[in-house]
């Protein structure tokens with residue numbers, strides 16, 4: 163166990179310990195220190211201020227401290243590089259003031275602390291400060307995973323609302339299958355439909371016809387009920403997205419609690435995997451749910467952008483956006499493929515699409531609402547134009 167990670171802060175940690183530990187392990191590997199131990203402690207400002215006072219005679223907290231372990235002091239038989247202590251409180255403030263995610267800030271601080279342990283010290287001279295910064299930048303560049311496969315984010319259109327309009331009259335138009343075809347012709351890279359247990363909009367006939375006609379990618383959104391699971395296994399969509407489903411809700415309200423029903427969802431993922439159907443978990447932007455989705459064996463997560471989209475003011479939207487960005491980054495780094503959606507519209511989508519970690523956006527209501535006035539083809543094209 164080369165990386166020993168611990169958190170002693172009572173505040174919610176905005177990054178997963180797992181992901182910080184993985185970064186630590188990659189740093190050790192990069193320097194050929196695979197057998198060497200590194201200890202990482204995430205703490206709060208109060209404890210950081212104590213350490214800063216005790217070891218550096220400085221008042222107040224700082225962002226990161228490194229304590230190299232002299233060879234003779236390490237535990238017998240083990241080689242330790244040392245300890246890195248990061249104040250999550252300071253990291254959070256610094257991330258906010260720089261307009262970056264806390265995840266990214268902590269990665270930078272970890273790298274900074276690590277380079278100190280290697281012997282670099284920016285306080286010795288301006289030249290050494292420059293060399294140290296260059297080394298940090300090189301490492302951070304190297305830590306970045308390759309960008310998503312396509313330069314542009316994929317647009318998947320949810321056509322449920324076309325079916326809602328049809329069901330309002332109980333006749334056969336407008337047809338969501340025709341809508342799916344038009345969306346694809348306009349450039350959409352996927353079609354999403356939610357086959358609800360109460361069949362309030364999409365019907366079985368729709369999904370079967372779309373299975374034959376959709377040329378891009380059919381994503382079946384569904385609750386994990388036995389009836390719908392069986393349909394999915396027969397239908398074999400290109401992927402499924404598991405969502406929580408309540409009969410009384412107007413639309414999917416919150417993310418799926420993957421962590422709270424892990425054994426059941428593991429079993430669903432296994433059944434889908436046996437039928438070669440990739441599974442995505444629609445989750446709130448939380449570390450706990452990302453880690454659980456990974457553990458469940460999901461290939462994708464879809465980050466719920468509802469709270470970002472519904473934010474009452476700019477400051478709240480910024481905070482929610484940061485959570486989405488952090489979650490997307492964390493999920494991406496952990497090897498999951500990342501989609502996002504819910505509530506995205508012509509004003510708030512570009513920012514999410516610009517995140518290099520997100521592969522696909524799932525958008526329904528805003529496109530259908532605009533289609534009423536400008537036509538579906540035009541509405542899809544206008545949304546696509548925002549994704550470049």
Ligand code: PXP
Pocket residue numbers: 320322356383403405413414444464502503504505506524525526527528
């Ligand atoms: N993703 C999921 C999982 C959803 O449930 C929905 C709503 O059906 C969407 C995306 C699309 O949301 P909207 O219709 O607000 O664009």
